Amino acid sequence: MIPPITSMKGAFSLEGQNAIITGGNRGLGLAIAKAFAEQGANCAIFCRNMAKAAEALEELKEIGGTHKAYSCDVTDFDSIRKAIAEVYADYEQIDILVNNSGISYNGELLDMDENLTDWFVTLDTDLNGMVRMTYEVGKRMRDAGKGGSIINMTSNAAYMVNWSPCMAAYSSAKAAGNHFTRCMACELAKYDIRVNAIAPGFTTTELAKHIPPEAMGYIEERTVTKRWGEPIEVGALAVYLASPAAAQVTGSVHVIDGGYMLRC
Numbered sequence: 662m663i664p665p666i667t668s669m670k671g672a673f674s675l676e677g678q679n680a681i682i683t684g685g686n687r688g689l690g691l692a693i694a695k696a697f698a699e700q701g702a703n704c705a706i707f708c709r710n711m712a713k714a715a716e717a718l719e720e721l722k723e724i725g726g727t728h729k730a731y732s733c734d735v736t737d738f739d740s741i742r743k744a745i746a747e748v749y750a751d752y753e754q755i756d757i758l759v760n761n762s763g764i765s766y767n768g769e770l771l772d773m774d775e776n777l778t779d780w781f782v783t784l785d786t787d788l789n790g791m792v793r794m795t796y797e798v799g800k801r802m803r804d805a806g807k808g809g810s811i812i813n814m815t816s817n818a819a820y821m822v823n824w825s826p827c828m829a830a831y832s833s834a835k836a837a838g839n840h841f842t843r844c845m846a847c848e849l850a851k852y853d854i855r856v857n858a859i860a861p862g863f864t865t866t867e868l869a870k871h872i873p874p875e876a877m878g879y880i881e882e883r884t885v886t887k888r889w890g891e892p893i894e895v896g897a898l899a900v901y902l903a904s905p906a907a908a909q910v911t912g913s914v915h916v917i918d919g920g921y922m923l924r925c
């Protein structure tokens with residue numbers, strides 16, 4: 662059982678915690694890594710582009726803590742297992758896993774090739790990557806017996822049918838990610854491992870650059886706060902979910918989209 666907090670002093674601290682963040686070399690993953698580092702955590706970044714990871718590590722170094730990067734393709738079990746072996750050699754234990762890696766595919770199903778390549782690549786990255794990482798890290802968290810926090814990055818697209826652009830593969834992967842989160846919260850609770858999801862709306866990263874220019878004004882108009890989200894705001898939510906303050910929070914999907922869905 663995870664004890665409740667008794668004071669707000671240190672309730673959001675991640676001092677001395679070790680976190681794996683997939684896709685931590687840029688965008689929301691890097692914002693989460695920086696937010697974690699500012700709260701005292703050490704970050705292990707998992708990604709493919711190691712040049713970008715080196716730039717991210719420079720930013721993290723300025724904040725303080727012990728941060729490292731590991732080459733990892735979340736669609737490839739061998740690559741994951743190699744990175745996991747390396748990270749557990751470097752860090753005594755892992756307390757937090759953020760399954761953030763993701764790609765977006767914009768387009769209609771009938772326009773895909775006959776092997777549905779884009780469908781399967783999207784599902785394999787956005788959903789199965791999360792599953793593979795949870796399997797590998799979850800087993801080690803269970804065996805260490807010290808609990809843990811797993812945060813899955815999904816999207817408000819899980820709840821909507823985006824038609825401009827069409828995103829059936831992406832939305833389906835994210836909807837499944839939300840339910841996987843709920844299932845894992847129940848399965849892993851006996852090991853004191855909490856599992857939650859963050860479902861952002863439009864947030865200013867490279868991924869959002871795939872949005873057609875003609876949709877930009879529409880998005881701002883429809884968002885209740887009248888602006889896009891900033892990556893640091895997702896970082897703040899991730900800090901809360903990983904922190905002692907969220908000891909009673911598991912199996913929840915936290916939408917952070919400036920009220921965009923309210924006007925669906």
Ligand code: NDP
Nearest residue numbers: 684688689708709710734735762763816861863864866868
């Ligand atoms: P970016 O495109 O900026 O970053 C994507 C990250 O995923 C990169 O770090 C990339 O690293 C990593 N990645 C992609 N494929 C793989 C792979 N096969 N193996 C390992 N890492 C991979 O996107 P965002 O930061 O915007 O998105 C992060 C998450 O947030 C995603 O899951 C996305 O779906 C979700 N999200 C984003 C929203 C937004 O508006 N920005 C809205 C809702 C959800 P590398 O290429 O080096 O491997």
